[in-house]
Amino acid sequence: MDFAFTQEQQLVSDMVSAFARDVLLPKYAHWDRTGELPRDQFLKMSEIGLLGLRVPEGHGGQNLDAVTAGIAMEAAARGDFNCCYAILIACFAGELLGRHGEEAVQSEWLPAMALGEKIICTCLTEPQSGSDAAGIRTRAVRDGDDYLISGEKASITLVTAGDAGIVFAKTAPDAGARGVTAFLVPFDLPGVTRSVYSDLGSRGIARGSLFLDEVRVPSRNRIGDEGGGFSKVMQAFDYTRALIGLMCIGAAQASMDETVGYLKDRRSFGQPLPHYQGVSFPIADWAAKLEMARWLCFRTLWLRDQNLPHTAEAAMCKMQCPDIAVGAIHECLLLHGHYGYTKDYAHEQRLRDVIGQQIADGTTQIQKLIVAREIFGRNFV
Ligand SMILES: Cc1cc2nc3c(=O)[nH]c(=O)nc-3n(C[C@H](O)[C@H](O)[C@H](O)COP(=O)(O)OP(=O)(O)OC[C@H]3O[C@@H](n4cnc5c(N)ncnc54)[C@H](O)[C@@H]3O)c2cc1C
Structure with missing residues (x-):
């Protein structure tokens, strides 16, 4: 057993701790009081690599091991807990898209996400099913080379600020968990609308709902196989x-x-x-x-x-x-x-x-x- 950080991990810890103290902490309350999106902070975080922790190196990330990503996360959270959501969802999208996305979609979205220019939300929860994630009702129906996606997602962090979401939808409604498929859905597509919630906390990274009305998504935006979501x-x-x-x-x-x-x-x-x-x-x-x-x-x-x-x-x-x-x-x-x-x-x-x-x-x-x-x-x- 070895509980010591490596030299590289210690460097990451020291660098992110200093950044959290000098850059994040002084503005932590500001985003709460104003409800503004900490976009500037996201850009500064990207400059020191915090939004590309799990993005492959070929797509502008660091692809750091999971332990080092955790070290960075803890250090950053000492400054601004809410800004850490940007790290969290970037790690989530980096894992899913980086491992299972098509090359064209990876190269369009991952470098921009690592630079802090694009936000990719996680869109799983629905009004009737949160804990019972396999009970989602959003449908994705194959239409030629595309899918038509319809449904409602609830409780999505950063939804109004987001540029796209990893949306989980049923491609086989009767197949339970095995009927769920993941898609990268850009939010500027026709048929996408959003609304925002008023929350107890995390006000700068507001949650909200995502409505999808026959949104046409190319099949290359599917992440992994049908039913593998x-x-x-x-x-x-x-x-x-x-x-x-x-x-x-x-x-x-x-x-x-x-x-x-x-x-x-x-x-x-x-x-x-x-x-x-x-x-x-x-x-x-x-x-x-x-x-x-x-x-x-x-x-x-x-x-x-x-x-x-x-x-x-x-x-x-x-x-x-x-x-x-x-x-x-x-x-x-x-x-x-x-x-x-x-x-x-x-x-x-x-x-x-x-x-x-x-x-x-x-x-x-x-x-x-x-x-x-x-x-x-x-x-x-
Ligand atoms: C701050 C915040 C950020 C979030 N961000 C996102 C996001 O970005 N993307 C996203 O998709 N979702 C997000 N969510 C949604 C979150 O994942 C769900 O709220 C959560 O999974 C619970 O689902 P629910 O709210 O539908 O509660 P329900 O499933 O309705 O559960 C209600 C209560 O019943 C309990 N319960 C349910 N089933 C059982 C059971 N079988 N046994 C025992 N107890 C049970 C639950 O623990 C809970 O206490 C966010 C939520 C919050 C609060």
């Missing part, structure tokens, strides 16, 4: 769930670090606050939980890099990390006393933002289902 999205989730884990840990660690500094400076009853175990023990507890969670994520990503099974581990990351991060940030907010309840400190925003990840990419209950299924086998769960 569900297994591909699940394999990609095995990756993004560990990244989300580190994204949540990064946000929580930022709150923890800020809180430790604050507590050292503040006194009550004549003593610095850490003198009291009621103050220092909660910090010790959350530090331990964050450390455990962090290594679970890195081990999951390491398993992925070794091509070893990691579905259960990825689900464990998603099951534990957002909950731990929400708990830690909440504690940090409380340890700031009344100041923690103001918008002068980042904890209230981090709390609102991180809660979204207790739901997104599969809720905690669904992750438990996956872990239980891996332990007991499909016949039992």
Whole structure:
């Protein structure tokens, strides 16, 4: 066993940490207050390679190993949790398109995405089915060399800012999960409309709905085989769930670090606050939980890099990390006393933002289902 980062990984960690501190963190609240899209930040992130982490080198990316992508994700999340969505969806699209897309579609979309010029959303959820992802009703019907896609997607992050989406649709409606196919759908095609939600958090990267009315998509935009969409999205989730884990840990660690500094400076009853175990023990507890969670994520990503099974581990990351991060940030907010309840400190925003990840990419209950299924086998769960 070797828990040390390589020299290259340490360089990535140092570079992204400095970027998060100097560029991302100072504007984290701005996007929340204004609801503006952090487009400038995405461009700056692309300049240091953060949007091409999993894009093949021939298409303008770095194609870094999964562990290094996780290191970058955690470091960036200490600055701006929401900007990390751009990394997350770029990793998702980079995996799917980079591995299974047609060359012409890859060369049109991947370099532009890695440069921060194009945003490719993930479009799976529908109004009637989120957890039951195989229950989607969006239809893709073959029409000569094209497909006609109709349906409604719900809860799509960055949908109004997006340039295209990886849209999951049924090509064989009666075949359950085996009837799901993935397509790259540009949002400027006739028949595409979008609407935006008003959310608790993550306001700068607003979610919304995507409506597809007989949208004509060339068959080359199909990602992989017909009916292969569900297994591909699940394999990609095995990756993004560990990244989300580190994204949540990064946000929580930022709150923890800020809180430790604050507590050292503040006194009550004549003593610095850490003198009291009621103050220092909660910090010790959350530090331990964050450390455990962090290594679970890195081990999951390491398993992925070794091509070893990691579905259960990825689900464990998603099951534990957002909950731990929400708990830690909440504690940090409380340890700031009344100041923690103001918008002068980042904890209230981090709390609102991180809660979204207790739901997104599969809720905690669904992750438990996956872990239980891996332990007991499909016949039992
Ligand atoms: C911040 C945020 C960003 C998102 N971004 C995207 C995106 O970019 N693209 C996208 O496609 N989707 C996105 N989603 C949607 C997300 O993936 C779904 O909301 C999620 O999968 C849950 O689906 P649902 O909302 O339909 O809840 P439901 O499936 O209706 O579930 C409702 C509740 O019932 C529980 N439940 C359901 N089935 C079971 C079961 N079998 N056993 C136990 N409990 C169960 C769930 O855990 C949940 O608590 C996002 C969501 C959020 C909050």
